Amino acid sequence: MNGHPDDDGRRARGVATRETILDVATRHFAKHGYRRTLLEEVAADAGVSKGLIRFHFASKDGLAVEVLRRLQLEEARWIAEAAGHKEDPPGALARLLERQHMHRTDRTDLAAVTAALAMEASQKPAVREQLANAYTWYRGQVEKVVEAGRHEGIFRDDISASALAGLFLAALDGVYMHRRLGYEGLQPVRDSIPALLATPVRA
Numbered sequence: 001m002n003g004h005p006d007d008d009g010r011r012a013r014g015v016a017t018r019e020t021i022l023d024v025a026t027r028h029f030a031k032h033g034y035r036r037t038l039l040e041e042v043a044a045d046a047g048v049s050k051g052l053i054r055f056h057f058a059s060k061d062g063l064a065v066e067v068l069r070r071l072q073l074e075e076a077r078w079i080a081e082a083a084g085h086k087e088d089p090p091g092a093l094a095r096l097l098e099r100q101h102m103h104r105t106d107r108t109d110l111a112a113v114t115a116a117l118a119m120e121a122s123q124k125p126a127v128r129e130q131l132a133n134a135y136t137w138y139r140g141q142v143e144k145v146v147e148a149g150r151h152e153g154i155f156r157d158d159i160s161a162s163a164l165a166g167l168f169l170a171a172l173d174g175v176y177m178h179r180r181l182g183y184e185g186l187q188p189v190r191d192s193i194p195a196l197l198a199t200p201v202r203a
Contacts, residue, residue, distance in 0.1 A: 018056050021046045026067050030112035034064060034120045065126045068117055071110045072134045083141040089149030093168070096142060100172055139165035 024046040028037040039060055043050045057063040082095040114131070121128040142165035149155035 025063050026109050030109045033116040065130050068130050089145050092145045142168050
């Protein structure tokens with residue numbers, strides 16, 4: 001038996017309301033950080049009650065985790081695409097880094113929300129878990145590219161795929177943080193990262 005049309009309409013409205021809340025919360029977390037984001041203000045801007053936010057997300061922590069998860073799912077799609085070119089492992093590494101940088105530049109909400117919530121990770125277990133899961137997955141994508149390079153004889157066997165993946169993430173985060181702090185002249189540094197990372201691991 002098919003559901004009543006009114007039920008379908010309510011579900012659709014519920015999904016739309018949830019997405020609206022997430023859109024508004026993303027802007028608030030990006031602009032104000034975690035601590036200065038208030039559910040009352042998110043509710044007002046979204047045109048809903050604070051109780052409805054709690055209905056969908058249970059708490060401010062739950063809302064923050066869902067905002068982060070949605071942004072990371074978007075990021076994961078292009079990371080997986082960039083890492084999929086395993087016929088050219090050094091090029092895949094360069095594309096991963098370039099696409100990550102471009103995405104953080106184009107989607108400032110992703111970078112700002114991630115930075116804001118990372119500052120709370122030590123005191124927010126659910127946020128810490130979401131960030132850790134995303135980083136673990138990203139490192140795994142880089143490790144797969146390195147392993148493909150080993151299989152093709154491009155990368156040395158004595159280079160740790162895990163260490164290289166960590167270096168990628170650290171280099172990218174470092175450049176981003178310096179840019180946030182207002183340091184100039186980072187373009188040449190960023191442009192050189194793929195070569196600096198890929199060259200030492202060539203056989």
